[in-house]
Structure formats: structure tokens, C-alpha cells
Amino acid sequence: MSNPQIEIQLIAALVAVSCAIPGVFLVLRKMALISDAISHSILPGIVLGFFITQDLNSPVLIILAAGTGIITVVLVERIQKTGLVKEDTAIGLVFPALFSIGVLLIAKNANDIHLDVDAVLLGELAFAPFDRFLLFGADLGPKAAWIMGVILLITLLLLYLFFKELKVSTFDVGLSSALGFSPAILHYGLMSVSSITVVGAFDAVGAILVVALMIAPAAAAYLLTADLKKMLWISVCFGVFAAISGYWLAHWLDASIAGSITTVLALVFLLVYFFAPNKGVLSVMYRQKQQRTEVSLLTFLLHLNNHQEEEERHINHLREHINWQQVKANTVVKLALDNNLISITNEVISLTQKGLSFTQAALEYIITNKDDKIEHLKDDFFLFRG
């Protein structure tokens, strides 16, 4: 790997981590759309900041643009508070307005600035290493890496300090304010961090990738865990994974890096969506199928348990007695046989000792809901996991 290659990946990874952290809270607060709004409506802030500073990477510009992000949030809330429109409508009203002001500003002053809308939306990671951070003539590396590094450090520090406050105010606004953790302060704090992250990252990676890096890792992590800390870790890992592998995908396809990273993010989310162990689509389908089979097996065993008369337990009569289709009956009988729950002599089925105790334990669980007797069965039986 050449130096610029490493630097690009470093920048991408820094952006990914910086985005994933506020992203988790945005997703949990059902505010994913607001990141999209911020990423577009900062445009006028960037343009104005650029007029003043003549430097796309100046901290002043970042602060100004982040200010526009906050203004977006405030405007959205104000409009929403009137009760005349819903939040998504308010977002849809605010950010195109601000964005188009930015577009007009650029168009009117196109001669003076080398700034175009495409660059803001898509960014170009490949060029990021060319813009160096020079101090007393010494080259300290790409500017973007420094900017994102500082933003990430601030984000991590704030997360460390205010983790419990963010958690409680996201989970239960009422409790949070009753305990004295002002939800408004936390809300605007989160919005400020999100805005600064978006502004800091847009020049390197573009607004679209920023939004993708905020939302997709968090949305995927949400499906994988029921623990906020783990969700943060998983999001960060997904983000970094997408950043690095997206870079190599772009390298290999000779395509846009931001586009490739976004593609990887989409793929990661899809994979998780289908294959997540508990909430994934396939896992849910498998569990339901298993449960149906288990219910049939139990019905079958209970039937055997209830009927001593041979005629009721004759293999060819099962169909009429328990009202099953032949295929299902065969599956269930085979399952019971494989597990030594039943034995067949002269085409008459009986419960084995194991089958008998299993049936009685299950019966007791179903009736009393006490699960001590079936504790050891929980790993094999979905129905008993309670």
C-alpha cells in the first residue's frame, strides 16, 4: 500500500467511527431523517463560511456550518410545534429551502469559488490526501485526518462523560427531565455533535456517505443486540469495515470510493436483515417453522399419552385421529422416533419411558407455567424458551 492509500483508509475509518456514534442515538430516537436534513441544509453555512475564510477546512467554517445544522433542527421543531404538520413534513420543508439558498449562493458567485454542489454531495475521498496539514513547514499528514481525528476525540469524550444521560433521555424523556437531566440540553448537544461531524466529514466523503455512515451501521446493529453499549461497538465495527472494504472495492472496480463504501453499507445491512440470529427474517421464519413442528409433536405425544386403546395408536389411524396430512404425520413420527420418544410394535405406537416423562414435564409446564422441569430442554425446544 502506498502512503496516500493508507491515508485515505485512515480518513474513511475516522469518518466512519465519528458518524456511527451519534448515528446510534439518532436511530434510537427515530431521527434518522434529521441527519439527512442537516447534511443538506449546511450548504449555505459552508458557502458563507467559505466567503469569510476562503478555506474549506477552516474551523470557523465548520462552526458556522454546524450552526446552520442547528438552525435546521430548531426550524424543524418550530414548524412541528405549530401542530399543523408532522415532523417528516417539517423536515421536508426546511432542508430543501436551506439547501437551495446554498445552491443559489454558489451559482451567483461561481467565479470566485471552486466549490460545486456535486463536491458537497458526493465528496472525493481520493483527493483528500492532497490537502496537507502544514505546521512551520513540516508536513503532518492530510488535513481531513486531523479534522476528523479532533471531531472523533470530542465525540468520544462527550460519549464517555454523558453516556448515562444520553441513554436515559433517549429511553424515557419524562424520567430524564424528572431526574434533572434536561432532555433539551442533551438533544441539542447530540444535534450539535451530529452537525459538526457532518460538516467535518462532508469535504472528504460527501453528504450522502455521511448520512449512510450514520444510519446504516446503527440500523444493522440494532437488529443484532439488545444492549446499547454493544450496539455502539457493533455500529463502529460495521462502519470501519465498510470504510476499509469499500475503499478496496472502489480500488478494484476503479469506482468512486464514497459510492463503494455506501454499497458495502447497504450490503451489510441486507445481510444482517436476513441473517441476524434473533430478529433476522430467516431466523424468524426458521423459528416459526420449528415451533409449528414442535406443537405437532407435542399434540401427537399428548394424544398417545391420553389414549391407551391400541386402535387410537395405530400408525395408519393417526391421520384420522389427529387430523393431519400424511406428510406432516410422517415427519412428526420420524422426529419422535429419532429422539427415542416412541416405539412402534406391530404398527402400534407407544410412548417410551423417555417419551412419557417428556410428555408429563411438558404438560406440567403448559398448565402451571413453571419451567424448572423443562430447564434442560430449553436449548433444543423453541417452545420452552419462554
Added chain:
Amino acid sequence: MTQKIAIQVDDLTVAYNYKPVLWDIDLVIPQGVLMAIVGPNGAGKSTLIKAILGIIDPIAGSVAIYGEPYKKQRKLVAYVPQKGSVDWDFPTTALDVVMMGTYGSLGWIKRPGQKQKKAALEALEKVDMLSFKSRQISQLSGGQQQRIFLARALVQNASIYFMDEPFQGVDASTEIAIINILKELRKAGKTVVVVHHDLQTVPEYFDWVTFLNVKKIATGPVKDIFNDDNLTKTYGINYKVAVNK
């Protein structure tokens, strides 16, 4: 009576949009009572609690907890919100939710440690939910969720408890378990304020009652003021049949 006053509400008026949903409420709640707030849906019961706790700003009036504004007395107060006011799909466990009750005493920045965890486990034990401590909260039943919230309030170790419909959608045994815990709190000298809908059980569960319907209709000891007259004023229908059988 020379009882200490736990909560005093003066001229409280609250509006969400234009029309006030609470009008000029005066209320004095003595220390050590187990009080029901009753009134029809939309009467402003939840709003009253939220205004007392500073969750919403009133347009007029004041609230004092032991003579001081709520902001100064936060640590003395615990609150169980009405169900559905939290995000049940939030990635967190029952134990973690109960731990949140300790955050108030920790203040900003400080993190919960072993002491807080121990308190949370004890509270879970008290509401008989210890075996569910690692369960994700969305996978609890409504009554179990209610118990978790009660545990969260218990762990706050407050002097005053506000509970917004703790019996909503819980079975008889859970209801009895909850009311017994509340009665224990009262015995320990705490003040407990409960939004309650089941008028039949008011005399049995509570010793103090407030009738509310946008305005305060009456407040006082159950044995003195829990009568058909006040019920009719509050609900606008004759309650004779319903309560006195």
C-alpha cells in the same frame, strides 16, 4: 392536623395549545398519605403530575415540595410514568432500566457502580422480577413492565412517589403485589400519589383522594369526601349504583 405538607400546589394552570387542560389548581398533600387522583380520561391527571415534576411548564401557578421548588428537591421524588410513554424497543434490559432510577442521585457524568447495581437487584427482588433481570424490556408483558417501573421508582429511595396508572392492564395478583408495596411505602412515612381509574377499589387501597376534572373538584381523606356527590361532579354521571352497589 399538624401533619407536615409534602406537596403544595398553588393556582396551577397548564395549557398545551390554547385552552387550559388544568385550571387554577390548588392542592395540599400531607406527608405520609397514599393518595388517589381520580377523574375521567383527559381530565388532566397525567398533566398535573408532569407539571408538579417540571416536565411541562405551567402558564401560571407554583409547586412546592416540602416548601421548596421541585428543582431543589428532585432527589426526594420518584416517578412512574403512564405506560407507553417510553420506547419499549430500546436496547436495554430490565436490570438496566431499574438502574436508571439511581441516576438522579448520581447527578451528571458520574457512572453507576456496584452499589447502584446492588440496589437495583434488591428492588427487582422486591417486585418479584429478579429472574427477568437480563430480559430485553420489549419482551416483557405489560404487567411485568409495570413491575419494572415500580422497581425503578423504589430504587430512587425517594420520599414522594408519583405513579401514573400503575394498575393499567395488570392482573389481580400483580395489582395486589403493587398495592402492598405502596402501602409499605406509606408505612415508612413516604407520600404516594397514584393516578387511579378503578373507583371500586379506592376506599380499600387509599386513605386520601383528589377528584380532578380540569378543575380540582375536591381533595381530602377518603372517608370524608369519597362520596356520590363528588363522583357525580367529577364524572358528570350518577355513580350511586356503581360504587355503593
